[in-house]
Amino acid sequence: MKLTGAQILIECLKKEGVDLIFGFPGGAVIDIYDELMKSSIRHVLVRHEQAAVHAADAYARVTGKVGVVLVTSGPGATNTVTGIASAYGDSIPVVVMTGQVPTKLIGNDAFQEVDIVGITRPCTKHNYLVKSVKDVAQTVKEAFHLARSGRPGPVLMDLPKDVMVDRTEFKYPEVIKMRTYNPTYGAHVGQIEKAGKLIVQSSRPVLYAGGGIISSNAAEELTELATLAQIPTTATLMGLGGFPGTHPLWMGMLGMHGTYCSNMAVANCDLLIAVGARFDDRVTGKLDAFASHAKIIHIDIDPTSISKNVRVDVPIVADCKNALGKLVTFLKGEKGINWKEKHEEWLAQVRDWDKKHPLSYKEEKGVIKPQYVVEKLYELTKGKAIITTEVGQNQMWAAQFYKFAEPRSLMTSGGLGVMGYGFPAAIGAQLAAPDRIVIDIAGDGSIQMNIQEMATAMEQRLPVKIAILNNQYLGMVRQWQELFYGKRYAATSLATAPDFVKLAEAYGAVGLRATKPEEVVPVIKKALKTPNLVIMEFVIAHEEKVYPMVPAGKATTEMLLV
Amino acid sequence: MKHTFSVMVENKPGVLSRVAGLFSGRGFNIESLCVAETLDPELSLMTLVTRGDEQIIEQINKQLNKLINVLKVVDVSEGDFVEREMVLVKVKAEGNTRAEVLRMADIFRGKIVDVSPREYTVELTGDENKIKAVLELLRPLGIKEVARTGTIAMPRSKKTP
Numbered sequence: 001m002k003l004t005g006a007q008i009l010i011e012c013l014k015k016e017g018v019d020l021i022f023g024f025p026g027g028a029v030i031d032i033y034d035e036l037m038k039s040s041i042r043h044v045l046v047r048h049e050q051a052a053v054h055a056a057d058a059y060a061r062v063t064g065k066v067g068v069v070l071v072t073s074g075p076g077a078t079n080t081v082t083g084i085a086s087a088y089g090d091s092i093p094v095v096v097m098t099g100q101v102p103t104k105l106i107g108n109d110a111f112q113e114v115d116i117v118g119i120t121r122p123c124t125k126h127n128y129l130v131k132s133v134k135d136v137a138q139t140v141k142e143a144f145h146l147a148r149s150g151r152p153g154p155v156l157m158d159l160p161k162d163v164m165v166d167r168t169e170f171k172y173p174e175v176i177k178m179r180t181y182n183p184t185y186g187a188h189v190g191q192i193e194k195a196g197k198l199i200v201q202s203s204r205p206v207l208y209a210g211g212g213i214i215s216s217n218a219a220e221e222l223t224e225l226a227t228l229a230q231i232p233t234t235a236t237l238m239g240l241g242g243f244p245g246t247h248p249l250w251m252g253m254l255g256m257h258g259t260y261c262s263n264m265a266v267a268n269c270d271l272l273i274a275v276g277a278r279f280d281d282r283v284t285g286k287l288d289a290f291a292s293h294a295k296i297i298h299i300d301i302d303p304t305s306i307s308k309n310v311r312v313d314v315p316i317v318a319d320c321k322n323a324l325g326k327l328v329t330f331l332k333g334e335k336g337i338n339w340k341e342k343h344e345e346w347l348a349q350v351r352d353w354d355k356k357h358p359l360s361y362k363e364e365k366g367v368i369k370p371q372y373v374v375e376k377l378y379e380l381t382k383g384k385a386i387i388t389t390e391v392g393q394n395q396m397w398a399a400q401f402y403k404f405a406e407p408r409s410l411m412t413s414g415g416l417g418v419m420g421y422g423f424p425a426a427i428g429a430q431l432a433a434p435d436r437i438v439i440d441i442a443g444d445g446s447i448q449m450n451i452q453e454m455a456t457a458m459e460q461r462l463p464v465k466i467a468i469l470n471n472q473y474l475g476m477v478r479q480w481q482e483l484f485y486g487k488r489y490a491a492t493s494l495a496t497a498p499d500f501v502k503l504a505e506a507y508g509a510v511g512l513r514a515t516k517p518e519e520v521v522p523v524i525k526k527a528l529k530t531p532n533l534v535i536m537e538f539v540i541a542h543e544e545k546v547y548p549m550v551p552a553g554k555a556t557t558e559m560l561l562v
Numbered sequence: 563m564k565h566t567f568s569v570m571v572e573n574k575p576g577v578l579s580r581v582a583g584l585f586s587g588r589g590f591n592i593e594s595l596c597v598a599e600t601l602d603p604e605l606s607l608m609t610l611v612t613r614g615d616e617q618i619i620e621q622i623n624k625q626l627n628k629l630i631n632v633l634k635v636v637d638v639s640e641g642d643f644v645e646r647e648m649v650l651v652k653v654k655a656e657g658n659t660r661a662e663v664l665r666m667a668d669i670f671r672g673k674i675v676d677v678s679p680r681e682y683t684v685e686l687t688g689d690e691n692k693i694k695a696v697l698e699l700l701r702p703l704g705i706k707e708v709a710r711t712g713t714i715a716m717p718r719s720k721k722t723p
Contacts, residue, residue: 117576118579121576121579121580121583122583122587125630126630129575129576146630178630179633180572180630180631180632180633181630302628303624303627303628304621304624304625304628307617307620308621
């Protein structure tokens with residue numbers, strides 16, 4: 001029996017295990033929506049296409065599956081670009097389907113036509129313009145395969161309207177083989193041996209974990225390696241949750257707003273073991289001074305990440321889980337090493353750094369400190385919530401003061417740094433984990449970048465909690481202006497803002513406000529008890545800064561402290 | 563350092579733009595680029611000449627490999643290789659320079675492929691140095707137009723069995 005392109009598309013999505021699509025309809029995708037409506041796949045109508053991609057991104061992070069988006073041509077497609085670029089920056093598996101004008105009109109400057117394949121070429125792992133109904137099934141198969149395998153990432157399929165209406169025999173390709181794409185999963189045994197020997201020889205090792213730990217489900221192996229060989233461990237923003245935030249070997253995040261302890265340890269170590277991390281500029285600061293006394297082992301599934309920014313002594317191209325597992329096995333074979341004794345002096349030094357400058361902030365009478373709010377959120381959710389963040393100070397305070405216990409519990413736009421990510425991400429996360437508490441830690445600036453999604457959350461009856469740390473500024477930029485631009489606050493005041501409590505009520509949600517420190521806990525408690533969408537507004541110290549801070553381009557040891 | 567890459571790619575629409583976009587997006591240089599179908603019509607071979615330090619060349623190699631449509635990347639300049647480029651040069655050929663152009667073409671084993679009362683069009687092939695030398699010698703005679711193919715290259719076969 002011959003099926004239409006739209007029918008084939010929906011059948012393929014079902015075969016790929018898709019149960020939820022985030023989207024927004026339009027002329028070019030009416031045929032697809034018509035079929036989608038008849039299927040068992042749930043559709044979540046967002047209020048702006050950017051939010052669809054962020055929601056799908058978070059859905060993918062929580063479930064480990066591929067997030068799926070469906071939007072129309074032209075503006076529908078261009079609105080997804082920020083979401084796609086964010087997923088690309090964080091290596092999150094998302095498949096975005098965009099409508100396109102009929103093939104005959106492509107290149108004609110038709111109504112709602114845009115070359116979205118051209119536009120998204122540099123921010124997708126791969127993308128496709130499907131020109132014939134005969135190619136639909138194969139393309140869907142490839143798109144999902146590419147999105148979830150190797151270093152995951154977003155894949156876009158552009159679907160012209162006539163291709164969705166044309167008919168052909170439907171045959172789903174059960175196996176996939178792409179001769180030009182074959183990622184390396186298994187770590188090379190010789191390289192593992194070299195790495196293992198370096199660990200045995202080192203006296204001041206540090207483990208530096210990135211988002212690869214989360215995407216390859218390697219948290220267990222990472223903890224095992226650290227515990228076995230008694231290696232103090234730090235992580236990037238993307239790696240948080242990959243190592244228990246309360247573990248005695250945990251040093252906290254590293255980099256520009258990392259802990260004193262982590263940055264000092266990296267600067268003084270003699271061996272840096274980077275796992276699923278990519279030596280981002282926010283992590284390394286001034287490159288020459290980063291781990292300058294250390295040999296470097298780098299495990300990553302993407303060869304381009306290795307030796308991109310720093311020279312690496314032992315490169316291991318592999319899946320993190322596979323490589324760490326093999327490394328643990330190798331080290332277990334090295335008998336007669338008392339790791340505790342071997343690293344005793346080093347661990348004492350690390351603890352000393354931690355004691356000297358732990359993460360802290362100054363309390364002020366009658367003023368709510370944002371760090372205090374995050375601490376209380378942590379305590380009152382017992383560290384079990386899924387936290388999403390916006391971008392800026394809110395993101396860094398969340399990363400510093402919420403001790404993430406397990407992987408897939410922090411959703412944040414780490415690479416691209418998208419203000420407006422957190423709320424739609426919270427929607428995606430809540431749909432993926434209906435029984436968990438999901439909190440978007442937001443700023444008063446970034447929450448307004450996708451505030452329209454209040455309607456989506458209400459429509460889907462999602463009890464997402466939004467915690468707005470309201471300092472009436474674009475706080476992170478204001479912090480830079482205060483520290484490096486002579487306190488000239490160009491365009492960073494947000495004194496004109498909506499009444500967030502009334503705003504919540506306008507959407508039918510619950511609005512709560514705390515203006516004094518003693519109101520913080522009751523507001524959080526009330527929000528957690530409310531089975532609805534809640535906005536908690538915390539009116540915080542206006543000029544609070546994120547510390548430690550490494551000024552851009554400086555060595556990570558040159559931290560400004562509290 | 564100059565490097566010559568041989569890049570086997572799928573013969574599909576948009577592949578050239580992915581390669582070109584990779585270079586422009588990451589700030590790498592392309593000195594020349596040649597693309598044509600191979601014996602297998604599903605594949606095309608690109609010869610790409612670029613410049614960069616060791617780290618940049620390593621990144622170029624890896625980033626090319628990372629493109630989904632790329633099958634194989636060889637840095638042919640890592641070993642012995644043969645390179646050739648073809649140029650068509652339209653040179654002024656009037657009065658006594660008419661014979662001089664012919665002599666030059668002859669010395670460099672070029673061919674005259676088009677003749678008019680005032681101009682000759684010479685076809686020449688060779689490696690980068692030869693092409694450079696010819697063009698420099700023809701320049702004083704009056705070059706009207708030059709079209710170059712860009713370099714193509716191939717590793718030399720092993721000389722010992």
